[in-house]
Amino acid sequence: MEDTTRTELEAAAFRRLLAHLGERTDVQNIDMMNLTGFCRNCLSRWVQEAADERGIPLTKEAAREHVYGMPYPEWKELYQTEASAEQKAAFEEASKAHG
Numbered sequence: 001m002e003d004t005t006r007t008e009l010e011a012a013a014f015r016r017l018l019a020h021l022g023e024r025t026d027v028q029n030i031d032m033m034n035l036t037g038f039c040r041n042c043l044s045r046w047v048q049e050a051a052d053e054r055g056i057p058l059t060k061e062a063a064r065e066h067v068y069g070m071p072y073p074e075w076k077e078l079y080q081t082e083a084s085a086e087q088k089a090a091f092e093e094a095s096k097a098h099g
Helices: 003-023 029-036 040-053 060-068 072-079 085-097
Strands: none
Touching (some): 003 060
């Protein structure tokens, strides 16, 4: 597969992932971290790091807005719930397992 084609396919898949996460506001970041080891904040950090590697200025807030589809504080207000004791315990356990 050509590099350009692969990049286009990967970009399309990433846009689809963002759209899917935008539709699944019921899925909390802590649940994503517990199950997959990454969350929306990780994705936004990866976008910002990719921009930094290319010398493209991108703030943490702008990267989060790209991933969340809105300013992060607004998303938190609308969709983030308080983590349960079980979620917090699972997060602590997963964090220990991954160093």
